[in-house]
Amino acid sequence: MSIKFKSWREIAGFIDHTLLSMDATRQDIIKLCDEAATEGFHAVCVNPFHVRTAAERLKGTGVKIVSVVSFPLGQTFKDIKVKEAALSVKEGADELDVVSNISFVKEGRYDLFKEEIEGIVREVRRIKSDIVIKVIIEMGYLTEEERKKAAITAVEAGADFIKTCTGKGPRGVTVEDVKLLRGILPKKIGIKAAGGIRSLSFMIDLIRSGANRIGTSSAMKIIAEAKNIFPDGV
Secondary structure (H helix, E strand, C coil): CCCCCCCCHHHHHCCCCCEECCCCCHHHHHHHHHHHHHCCCEEEEHHHHHHHHHHHHHHCCCEEEEECCCCCCCCCHHHHHHHHHHHHHHHHCCEEEEEHHHHHHHHCCHHHHHHHHHHHEEEEHHHHHCCCEEEEHHHHHHHHHHCCCCHHHHHHCCCEEEEECCCCCCCCCCCCHHHHHHHHCCCEEEEECCCCCCCCCHHHHHHHHHHCCEEEEEEHHHHHHHHHHHHCCC
């Protein structure tokens, strides 16, 4: 994919500025939000506990709030996932990054994999019809065939995006992961690349391979690199 960036602000618009550490405080989240608003990142990505703080801080800025669901393992009960997702939307989340239960994938039980995602989609869209739902399939644990089938099944269940990794699995995202997904997914389905994205060059490689969104906890480092290349921001 041929993409030429003319502005660091274009690059910022791809980024979900992420803080999912268990020791994150309210002040840390406020700082994250202020950085996102200043730099023009697409969104902040936080744990459910911090969604309300982020929503209050970012009101009127245009920056979206992403909440994770069943992070990072995806291995709780379906009803708990549905409830967690619904509560995050009620607290102010615009988007959800849902960790799928890939035990179902490894066992070949795609009917249960799909049923769980459908349950989440159905409940949250009842609350907020335009909620964006990204399903994480933790590609490092899956074979190529499992990656393909999990991604397609998640889309059939109502996902708007497929996300590659939590950042807590056996590895981060690769360019090959993104190319594989882009090769099988409909154009309207987004790809969020995440896990180990710490440099501008890697981020651009992922976007050129087909990623529509980048999840990273190194957003400030990356945008500083971008500003050195596009200092005027125009």
